[in-house]
Amino acid sequence: MPSPTMAFRPHLLAAAILLASPLASVAADAVRDYQLPAAPLASTLNRIAAEAGISLSIDPALASGRNAHAVQGRYDGLGALRQALEGTGLELVENASGSYSVRPLPKDTLAMGATTVSAAQEDPEGPTVGYVATRTMTGTKTDSSILETPKSISVATREQMQDRAALNLDDAVRYMPGTVAGSYGSDTRSDWLRVRGFKPTQFLDGLPMATGVYANPKLDTWDLERVAVLRGPASSVYGQTPPGGLLDMVSLRPQAEQANAVQLQAGNYNHKQINFDSTGPLDDQGKLLYRVSGVVRDSNTQVDHIPDKRYNIAPSLTWNIDDDTRLTFLSQFTRDDTGITTQFLPLKGTKYDAPFGDISHHKNLGDPDWEHYDRTTYWLGYSFEHRLNDVWQFRQNLRYMKNDLSFDAITPTTLYAGSPPVVTDDGTISRMSTSTEEDVTQFVVDNNFQADFATGDLKHTLLLGLDHNRSNTNYLSIFGFGVPPSNVINPVYGQPIVRPPRSSAFYDYDQKTFQTGAYIQDQIALDHWRLTLGGRQDWVHTGTKFHNAGNATNSESDQKFSGNAAISYVFDSGVAPYLSYAESFQPSSGADVTSTSSFKPTEGKQWELGVKYQPPGSDTLLTAAVYDLRQKNVTVSDNVGGVSVTSQTGEVKVTGLELEANSNLTENLKLIGSYSYTDTEVRKGQYDGNHLQLIPRNQASLWADYTWHAGVLDGFGVGYGIRYVGDTYGDQANTFDGYAGSYTLSDAAVHYDLGKLDNSLKGASVAVNASNLFNKDYISTCDGYYCYYGDQRKVVASLTYKW
Template identity: 65%
Template sequence: MPSLFRPTLLATALVLGHAAFVHAQTAVGERNYQLPTAPLSTTLTRIASDAGLTLSLDPGLASGRTSHPVNGRYDATEALREALRDTGLELVESEPGIYTLRPLPSADDTLSMATTTIMAGPMENAWGPAEGYVANRTASATKTDTPILETARSLSVATRDQMTDRAVHNIDDAVRYMPGAVSSFYGSDTRADWLRVRGFEPTRFLDGLRLPDGVYVDPKPETWNLERLTLLRGPASSVYGQTPPGGLIEMVSLRPQAEASHEVRVEAGNYNHRQINFDTTGALDDEARFLYRVSGVVRDSDTQIEHVPDKRYNIAPSLTWNINDDTHLTFLSQYTRDDTGITSQFLPLRGTKLEGPWGEVSRHKNLGDPDWEFYDRTYYSLGYAFDHRFNETWQFRQNLRYTKSDLSFQGITVGGYAEAVSEDGTVARNTNIVDEDISQFAVDNNLQGNFSTGEVQHTLLLGLDYQRSNTNYQYLFGQAPSSNINNPVYGQYFDPAAARQYTLYDYNQKTHQTGLYIQDQMALDHWRLTLGGRKDWVTTETEFYTTDAHPKRDDSAFTGNASLSYVFDSGLVPYISYSESFQPTSGADVSATQSFKPTEGKQYEVGVKYQPTGTNTLLTAAVYDLTQKNVSVTDNVGGVTITSQTGKVKVRGVELEATSHLTDNLKLIASYAYTDTEVQDGQYKGNRLQLIPEHQASLWADYTWHAGSLDGFGVAGGVRYVGDTYGDQANTWLGHTGSNTIYDAAAHYDLSRLDSRFEGASVGVNVTNLFNKEYLSTCDGYYCYYGDERSVVANVTYKW
């Protein structure tokens, strides 16, 4: 039945997309509005969005207020004034084209300092830019444009401004100041981002669609091309389908803008870091029906590991066609080429965790062979984001993308056991040869309706998505000539037969997934109730070439979510939520004869969000309890990476976060997380999960002067604390790593303050691990991995 049902659903998905396109209508200055009473921020946002206005709305000003119905034909400003009737707020034109939203003279004095400015240009929405560090809207938890304050889930947003201030170069960097996230636990790896959220590896989404999951070939997204990155904590399968219980990373690409803007950033730093970032956007015609954007990165750098390069060539062109006011189509594409190696290294226990007669193994040493090793990955994608509004009640969105990622990889690992290194430093080594490619097609359609039944306002979402992926994976393992831990020997002869002695994996795996989902966000006065459910059908077919086995799995699951919150006028929002996860696992088990079983999870969460009226501050707190069954765990046995499935894991925790523009000069983000993990079944019952610290805390602050002799100058600093961890399932002393505290710093200066001829030019410098602390980030019982050394990167940026 699922195999017959799936093509029908896919056909329906494509027909829906075609129907939405056909029903596009021509826009006029006035529109026919049929907007029922709804949360005020929702109605104002919808009107401004349809009219192409910017609405910078203080959530505290609109919190707890409902709009007046808007029925009839109005232009945008008339519709806004109609929605504001009986709300105690008014729209005032301060100058042509610019409006201010303010309380009426009779409004409560507590609102007297809050204002909202409306001007021509794009407004903040869940898929666009946010000003400063504090984002106000998100679609990550609901797939609808929803205020973060009213989203009853724990989440963090790294805005474009925050990522720029911290000179973020990868996802590991982007999330390291967020609660509940562990990153770079093998040190920085130029091949991949290593993440854990609430104990589990998160699924990554880009522009609403899941990125492919391989073994080594996973694309490493370029953060320069992102408008924002959201970490959603907890299960989300009832909206997104196959995801883990810990959470997901949801990224939004830079998209074309009507206002012309251009930027070039040149970086230089230690390890011969040289990089050029570029971004240009604007309109191609006078009516701004066609908009373009091209961003990208060229990097040529060394790393803290000798003879390991970090080269990247990336470009991301996009094009928007504003068919009319109700219909928009944006083409999104990207190409990335990576040339690098194993920067995380696999260092033996002797000389790191254990003493060796030669002393410590240098964190710069390359114990492989640069004449033989390489890591070449090519990634490209092509897709689009389409939206169409049928009327004031219904709108349709479709996201579609094709992705291809190819990898050719040769690497060397040394013996990890203590006895693998002799007294004179001679170390045994193994070869790892990987050829892997993965292709993926994904499409997501949803129909959103905004209407009321009596006094209850509804945001109803009906969705259908489909994805298929095809993975070819071959992993050969063999023997390499021995080397010396103090004086590595390069350029040795590698016997091809010995280097390819064993075929550990050799298979082709095809996965098809179809999902139907429904969600209703209901608002009644100050109450917010969300109910959602989804049914998934997944087929996994694997052909093992070494064993001639051809297993096929058909999995299906229903997952649900429910949440309830109350929005106080003060900006305080307590909430409670329940959510479930379902995740068919890619890859194969260690016997290489069958596919993994899917994992299942559930979570209870209680939290509170607070955005004080009249401020640009968001404070959040969450307490959660989640469980997952059929957990996949990766371990090293005799220098070979294998994966197995244990029974059940329990994770409980507390997370606190503050994001704020305390003053015009000071921006900050702060977080704390307590994470209690426990394996509840199997051989390691009672142990903690690998790589997860019980305690984490961080603080980043940026202070910029806007007047006086230091006008235009800014300084920033950060501190990150990560508690002790176990890198092995058995929680042994050899797998234990102590806590560490790392400091970061930055400085920047706007050169236009020196001379107006330098308008748009700025300089800056960012330093991570300011005091160059040497520490082990992880030990797994066989190997140890150093944390990142100090990195110093200076930049010159020009915008016009």
């Protein structure tokens, strides 16, 4: 007998199509959610009036050649009509009979109407004021209200990231619920994130990013407008995502108004960095807009002899072809020169006392004369939008990405398989080498049609999409065990080290993955009710050639339907409770330890019950959610004999509670806060009953920024944050060797607008930011073989000039 869930899933797609079919039209004049893009004025006004039951007359001569302003948000019928007229030079007037008509605005009010247009609607891919985003494309691929979207979504706005001096994605998401950052401590190579227990898929501008085993892009927040975290499955729209969720980042895009910024940074560890950004029109008509941002960094790290150098540039160009068509080219190039700041330190001297004392945070146990870590990432793509008529619009996002990585590294090793690294009483330690070459190329395209229409009292935003993703990964990893020993107190550099031949490679394969997905989603509004139904069918083929196994080949073909259903009710008080069910499906890149089989796709499902609250007239969003999610074929990594080995367990269960607050509380005070309770359990497999790796049961955080706008302190501001991370297990076996205790860290900032000091300095500001303010020593993770120190205190002073 099939389970209720199994019986429920196949009907989601059919239900979405059925509810999109025409029904009898019934007029209603009530507050409702509008999602009308800019379109010809007459058709937009007539549509609103018909749906709201308002008698409206329009002089065709007045409407001719005019476009309505976008109407996106909650309005009654008259409010929606007035919003559509914003910036058109026309106004709505009531006639003596109770009907309405449109007339030209008096000349002295035209300028006032124009000034309100920019504040009327938040662009989900554009700038946000303060810490509170109200709209997003994340999770639905449509411009949607976060309050009315029945999913858990957190957004780090650009202003928030800059106030906290977030230099990378780990920094950007540290204050979000259900999200673990810096899982392996200080690491300049990658962002080690977990969302609801799982490594999230990273999306940029709505498209998945190419990832490999080590060759993963590490984005710079300076090039981003916002970073959103969607918690929970989203495969019914995105396809290849884990049940925990995804990161959805939005690149800086060209703006119609000229603006420029340069920022100079200096900090400890000899940190020096220049950030730049310039945007504006290229022609008088504003049809061509440009933007160029970038980062140049020359820095050391908390580990001796390991640099953190970056050269980055991100050009983009928007072509406003006509009122209904826009094409934006997006590109980026990044070159990194760094190393392994995690260091893979032995348990003895970190977690456990040793005769030689504690191993310093700064000791490099490798050999800077031999090691290197070079990564080059670049991509080129575009975002195309075209409105076909007042109902349909078409979007296409496309990108080609390439990520090349080459590194030689030395880490402590074990004397025999299954044991931690052994350190003698005088600090002598055995070592091994890892030599890796990896390149990942990806082509991905997403096409969708969106229709906004009504069937009787039901208002629909229907999405029909087809996407394709193909990637090719060449991965070579060679381990060498003939490396001379060193000393954890007095490291020895310059010793003879030989890279083993390719014939001894542990991993050496070429893997190609092709994925195609077709999806449908209907967001339905009925008065205060919101219903979302969606379904997607994925087809995936993975082919792998194992060069280290006589060119043996393995081929996997999979197909899977993923569904989603959610319902919410939006009260006039700003309270919006919701219930959702969602599924995930994720092809797994890589190969098993035998190097003869590809990993199976993972499958997940989740139930979530939540509530959101946005007090009317406020700039505050409060959310709470409880959830229960399961995943099969979970991919996990473990250290066996000093070698990182990846395998798949049977099934895991994650349940939890998440609370979040984001608020521009007053003109002076902005704050964010969160709490998470996450309970994880392996349900099947070798480690049945254990907790998942790297996931604390409890996390909490709070950040506040207060800026004076009057008086003697006008222009001066301070920020302070506190983060608590509970204890974790870093190994699948949940041994004490893999246990890391909880820790609490503080961050702080001071900043001053120099233009308040003297008008000649308008546009200039200074700031000083400190993370781990009190320089707390803590171990971020232990995995049973190694321990990883967390970030030491980082202080960055910045001088910014905008004009």
